[in-house]
Each structure stands twice: as structure tokens, then as C-alpha cells.
Amino acid sequence: MPIRSFVRRSGRVTYSQRRAMEKLWPNYGIELNGELDLSTLFGRSTEKHLEIGFGNGDALIAMAESHPEHDYIGVDVYTPGIGHLLIKIEAAQLTNVKVIQADAVEVLRNNLPSSCLDAIYLFFPDPWPKKRHHKRRLIQSNFVNLLAKRIKPGGKLHLATDWENYAQHMLAVLEAEPEFINYTNGFSQRPSERPLTKFEQRGLRLGHGIWDLLYKRC
Numbered sequence: 505m506p507i508r509s510f511v512r513r514s515g516r517v518t519y520s521q522r523r524a525m526e527k528l529w530p531n532y533g534i535e536l537n538g539e540l541d542l543s544t545l546f547g548r549s550t551e552k553h554l555e556i557g558f559g560n561g562d563a564l565i566a567m568a569e570s571h572p573e574h575d576y577i578g579v580d581v582y583t584p585g586i587g588h589l590l591i592k593i594e595a596a597q598l599t600n601v602k603v604i605q606a607d608a609v610e611v612l613r614n615n616l617p618s619s620c621l622d623a624i625y626l627f628f629p630d631p632w633p634k635k636r637h638h639k640r641r642l643i644q645s646n647f648v649n650l651l652a653k654r655i656k657p658g659g660k661l662h663l664a665t666d667w668e669n670y671a672q673h674m675l676a677v678l679e680a681e682p683e684f685i686n687y688t689n690g691f692s693q694r695p696s697e698r699p700l701t702k703f704e705q706r707g708l709r710l711g712h713g714i715w716d717l718l719y720k721r722c
């Protein structure tokens with residue numbers, strides 16, 4: 505059994521989220537069946553951005569609304585969040601967002617071709633604070649190497665966390681990956697283009713600090 509970065513939770517799916525999964529999934533959901541051709545999927549050739557672990561999807565919607573000229577793919581496993589995102593995509597009539605419900609590690613490994621993405625975002629991934637759970641953290645050297653393979657040369661990787669210990673771990677793993685170069689000299693302030701996320705607001709309420717990390721693929 506692989507070590508996963510999430511625990512399968514059914515969570516409470518509201519009536520409207522369940523309805524969205526039935527009615528809207530065919531319009532915005534991506535069914536996985538081998539390698540994806542992202543330009544065919546969106547019907548145009550333009551920048552492709554991936555958000556891993558979008559939660560309720562509000563940051564993804566904000567980015568897609570600010571950049572209608574780019575296409576956005578969100579990947580998460582959590583059904584209530586996916587339902588919430590589908591409702592928001594439909595309400596905003598966005599044609600540049602699509603959704604994958606699967607483990608991002610498998611999607612990156614099996615369904616995305618090399619150098620197909622202009623940016624990958626990973627905002628406030630589960631911190632797994634207990635030491636014995638650190639192996640479940642998404643940011644590990646193998647995964648970071650996989651991210652590098654899927655981003656085009658010159659493309660961007662943007663991470664953020666509200667856990668200092670995870671932030672230090674992220675920095676150490678990223679600095680050891682020769683394919684990425686940090687272009688803000690260590691941690692950065694939240695760039696204005698990154699929307700505030702739900703988990704970030706929770707962290708701020710708890711008095712946590714926020715650490716952003718910005719890398720370019722060499």
C-alpha cells in the first residue's frame with residue numbers, strides 16, 4: 505500500500521454539492537483514461553495551470569477569473585470541496601477550469617505528459633504535524649522531482665504553508681532539487697496574485713505565520 509497524503513473521508517456532502525456532482529461533473533470533470541491532452545481538453549492552446557489540493561476551490565476560481573486567457577485544472581480527492589467548486593464554476597460561467605478527482609501523485613505520474621504545465625500551485629497542503637506522520641507530507645524529494653518533470657522550462661512552482669516546520673522542510677527539499685531555482689531568495693511574502701485561501705484564513709485566526717515559496721523550473 506502506498507503512503508498517502510490524505511485520509512479518505514466521505515465528509516458531509518450537502519444536497520446542492522451532490523446535485524452538482526451529478527449535473528455539472530460531465531461539463532467540468534475530467535475522466536482519467538491514460539495520458540491527457542490538455543489542449544484538446546480545453547479546445548485551445550494556451551497556458552495550463554494546475555492547483556493540487558484546492559480544498560473548496562475558492563482560490564482556483566479567483567485565479568481563473570483573473571486570468572481568462574489561461575486554463576486551470578484542479579485536482580483534489582475531497583467530494584464536498586469538488587461539489588462546491590463545480591457550483592462556483594457554473595455560477596461564474598467559467599470555461600477555463602476543469603477538475604480531476606484523484607490522488608495528485610498518481611495523476612502527475614500517470615496522466616500528465618512531460619513539460620505540459622506552465623505553473624503548479626500547492627497551497628496549504630495537509631501539514632501532518634506529528635513526526636511519525638511526516639512521511640505523509642506531499643512535499644518529498646521524489647514528488648518534487650515529478651513536479652519538475654511536468655512543468656515546462658521557465659514555468660513556476662508556488663507553495664504556501666502556515667506551518668513553520670513544514671515550511672523549513674519544503675525549503676530544504678526544494679533547494680536540493682537541481683531542476684528548480686528559487687527566485688525570491690528563500691521565503692517570500694504572499695504575492696498579490698495569490699488569493700487568500702480558506703485554510704490560510706484558519707491559520708491566521710490561530711495566530712500562525714504564512715510562508716510562500718516561489719520557484720522556476722530551470
Ligand SMILES: C[S@@+](CC[C@H](N)C(=O)[O-])C[C@H]1O[C@@H](n2cnc3c(N)ncnc32)[C@H](O)[C@@H]1O
Pocket residue numbers: 509510556557558559560579580581582585606607608609626627628629630631642701702703704
Ligand atoms: C489542508 S487542505 C488545503 C485546501 C486549500 N488549498 C486551502 O488552502 O484552503 C488540503 C487539501 O489537499 C487535498 N489533498 C491532500 N492530499 C492530496 C492528494 N494526494 N491529491 C489530491 N488532493 C490532496 C485534501 O483533500 C484537501 O482538500
